[in-house]
Amino acid sequence: MSCHVGQExxxxxxxxxxxxSHPLRIALxxxxxxxxxxxxxxxxxRYVTVSNYPGTTVAxxxxxxxxxxxxxEVIDTPGVNALEGTLSEDEQIARQVLAAGEADVVVQxxxxxxxxRALMLTSQIAAFGxxxxxxxxxxxxxxxxxxxxxxxxxxxxxxxxxxETVATEGRGLQELRDALPSAAVPCAPVSITSAERxxxxxxxxxxxxxxxxxxxxxxxxxxxxAMRRPLTGLPILAIVLYALYLFVGVFGxxxxxxxxxxxxxxxxxxxxxxxxxxxxxxxxFIRDFLxxxxxxxxxxxxxxxxxxxxxxxxxxxxFGFLEDSGYIPRLAIFCDRIFRVMGLNGKAVLxxxxxxxxxxxxxxxTRILGTPKERLIAILLLAxxxxxxxxxxxxxxxxxxxxxxALATLFGVxxxxxxxxxxxxxxxxxxxxxxxxxxLPPIRWPRIGNLLTKTRxxxxxxxxxxxxxxxxxxxxxxxxxxxGALIWISRAGRPIVTGLLGLPPATAQILVMGFLRRDxxxxxxxxxxxxxxxxxxxxxxxxxxMTLFVPCVANFLMMVRERGLKVGFALLAVITxxxxxxxxxxxxxxxxxxxxx
Amino acid sequence: xxxxRLVFSSDGVRPLASLACGEGGTIVDVWRSDLHRRxxxxxxxxxxxxxxxxxxxxxxxxxxxxxxxxxxxxxxAEAILVRPEEGHR
Numbered sequence: 281m282s283c284h285v286g287q288e289x290x291x292x293x294x295x296x297x298x299x300x301s302h303p304l305r306i307a308l309x310x311x312x313x314x315x316x317x318x319x320x321x322x323x324x325x326r327y328v329t330v331s332n333y334p335g336t337t338v339a340x341x342x343x344x345x346x347x348x349x350x351x352x353e354v355i356d357t358p359g360v361n362a363l364e365g366t367l368s369e370d371e372q373i374a375r376q377v378l379a380a381g382e383a384d385v386v387v388q389x390x391x392x393x394x395x396x397r398a399l400m401l402t403s404q405i406a407a408f409g410x411x412x413x414x415x416x417x418x419x420x421x422x423x424x425x426x427x428x429x430x431x432x433x434x435x436x437x438x439x440x441x442x443x444e445t446v447a448t449e450g451r452g453l454q455e456l457r458d459a460l461p462s463a464a465v466p467c468a469p470v471s472i473t474s475a476e477r478x479x480x481x482x483x484x485x486x487x488x489x490x491x492x493x494x495x496x497x498x499x500x501x502x503x504x505x506a507m508r509r510p511l512t513g514l515p516i517l518a519i520v521l522y523a524l525y526l527f528v529g530v531f532g533x534x535x536x537x538x539x540x541x542x543x544x545x546x547x548x549x550x551x552x553x554x555x556x557x558x559x560x561x562x563x564x565f566i567r568d569f570l571x572x573x574x575x576x577x578x579x580x581x582x583x584x585x586x587x588x589x590x591x592x593x594x595x596x597x598x599f600g601f602l603e604d605s606g607y608i609p610r611l612a613i614f615c616d617r618i619f620r621v622m623g624l625n626g627k628a629v630l631x632x633x634x635x636x637x638x639x640x641x642x643x644x645x646t647r648i649l650g651t652p653k654e655r656l657i658a659i660l661l662l663a664x665x666x667x668x669x670x671x672x673x674x675x676x677x678x679x680x681x682x683x684x685x686a687l688a689t690l691f692g693v694x695x696x697x698x699x700x701x702x703x704x705x706x707x708x709x710x711x712x713x714x715x716x717x718x719x720l721p722p723i724r725w726p727r728i729g730n731l732l733t734k735t736r737x738x739x740x741x742x743x744x745x746x747x748x749x750x751x752x753x754x755x756x757x758x759x760x761x762x763x764g765a766l767i768w769i770s771r772a773g774r775p776i777v778t779g780l781l782g783l784p785p786a787t788a789q790i791l792v793m794g795f796l797r798r799d800x801x802x803x804x805x806x807x808x809x810x811x812x813x814x815x816x817x818x819x820x821x822x823x824x825x826m827t828l829f830v831p832c833v834a835n836f837l838m839m840v841r842e843r844g845l846k847v848g849f850a851l852l853a854v855i856t857x858x859x860x861x862x863x864x865x866x867x868x869x870x871x872x873x874x875x876x877x
Numbered sequence: 878x879x880x881x882r883l884v885f886s887s888d889g890v891r892p893l894a895s896l897a898c899g900e901g902g903t904i905v906d907v908w909r910s911d912l913h914r915r916x917x918x919x920x921x922x923x924x925x926x927x928x929x930x931x932x933x934x935x936x937x938x939x940x941x942x943x944x945x946x947x948x949x950x951x952x953x954a955e956a957i958l959v960r961p962e963e964g965h966r
Contacts, residue, residue: 366912396924397920479924504946610948626950716950
């Protein structure tokens with residue numbers, strides 16, 4: 281196919297030398313998992329800002345880079361598979377960056393092994409008429425797999441610079457900087473059908489690429505195979521879960537929490553804040569609001585920073601590791617069939633696993649799911665059945681001390697309830713399920729620098745988005761307590777608690793508080809269990825009800841933010857009776873069978 | 878599905894789902910009945926002419942398409958038509 285963009289190309293070149301009212305803007309575009317953010321990190325260094333693209337929830341990272349003697353702005357767009365046809369939210373954003381003139385130069389980052397797919401994207405990028413440079417990243421991995429690309433021939437055909445890089449090691453980055461001034465509009469067919477584009481990409485790939493049958497990436501390939509096959513994959517899953525438990529459940533939720541809650545907050549910040557308030561604020565109401573039992577500092581900030589942050593931070597680190605290593609998509613293969621029963625597909629494994637860390641964040645991640653129905657079911661199941669790390673710690677702490685049977689009963693009941701509710705929701709709710717189609721990225725050892733940046737950005741997200749929700753929840757609690765509603769709610773709930781669930785009257789307030797503030801409920805139950813006021817059966821029933829409840833106020837507020845007030849309350853109206861009646865049923869059955877844990 | 882068999886019997890074209898582990902072939906077409914699915918597959922490089930190798934059939938279908946490893950559910954694998962390689966083990 282011939283090239284008709286010669287004049288545009290000629291016009292594109294000198295534009296780099298012209299005086300501009302803004303710094304030269306370079307947009308990085310490419311498929312997911314091609315190392316785009318590593319290239320971005322290499323170009324920009326440390327000073328990076330992440331912001332939501334106006335009017336959307338997709339994050340766009342920006343940074344500055346010194347190219348030659350000029351300071352340029354670099355935009356890292358979300359990974360895209362296409363820029364035409366049916367587009368995901370991410371792809372629409374990337375398209376908008378290119379179309380809205382927010383970029384002067386495009387750097388297409390491609391996985392050197394996947395030249396054919398990269399070229400299909402190149403021809404779609406060419407349609408925007410921007411000077412472009414093609415980066416064949418991870419060229420070392422391509423060589424290891426016996427793939428050789430004639431970059432000179434490719435560059436001549438496309439009439440743009442083609443740079444081979446290994447971004448993780450910084451190789452080829454200087455060449456990329458040097459090549460930027462000679463960026464040109466790619467000489468690729470633009471207004472054609474997708475089938476014609478595929479044919480063009482196929483033919484060009486065949487011309488410039490040689491694939492030999494020798495592959496030297498044995499270890500990665502063997503590991504990738506082991507992870508996706510049931511016989512080896514399930515033991516690997518068990519090991520991963522155990523490592524997750526050790527790092528997040530033990531190191532994060534116990535060691536770090538103790539350090540921060542008892543040490544930094546218990547001995548340092550809270551006494552200091554109380555002292556300051558007592559001394560300088562004469563109005564008792566405001567003093568209580570800040571440092572009282574439900575005080576903004578003593579409860580809201582302490583809860584968010586001392587109890588949840590260490591758990592969330594260790595979890596994000598571990599989760600980032602699993603994500604970057606390419607493990608999670610392979611896990612999705614195992615989950616696909618099970619999730620299909622509940623109206624979801626394997627892709628939902630991502631929010632579900634994330635929910636084990638923080639249900640509030642996982643609720644937000646359900647955006648990656650294909651259809652509104654899937655998102656709703658995932659949010660419902662997260663709130664109903666997935667215990668967050670704070671809940672898990674309580675469950676293990678109390679029931680671990682009683683018996684294995686007690687633990688197995690609780691998890692059996694909770695999982696069973698999740699399946700049942702998911703199965704029903706899949707049938708009752710209107711809408712479609714999307715099909716499971718997922719790329720399995722190669723297994724890699726994650727780059728520590730990248731992992732830390734990613735974790736840092738997620739922790740910033742947590743501080744910016746979730747912490748305010750905790751504070752709002754605390755203010756709500758303070759208000760309820762002030763007007764005497766807390767005592768009233770606890771009293772109203774007592775018949776259900778003592779009658780239906782067979783629990784001691786003292787648990788009524790604990791369960792109500794448990795919804796508002798997870799650790800309060802947990803601590804209350806813990807105390808009851810330790811002072812011998814709870815039998816084994818009562819402990820199992822109380823914890824089952826608490827696990828099935830909506831995890832916390834923050835989670836509820838996130839549900840409202842994601843799906844609206846109406847749906848939020850509807851979910852609450854489904855989950856609460858399910859939790860109570862499951863507890864009542866469990867209590868009845870355990871008593872009828874005469875079980876003693 | 879009946880049309881699948883018709884094509885199958887005429888010139889050896891079969892759905893991807895019928896390939897055994899380790900068997901290879903070339904993609905001939907993707908059913909046009911679901912355009913959204915077709916777009917998604919095209920964007921991932923599942924295009925006519927691409928070489929495929931079946932890697933795993935349980936619990937999900939995993940195959941290598943050119944240099945990309947893809948996991949899909951069986952229903953999708955039924956919609957991808959391939960011409961198997963002659964004389965493959």
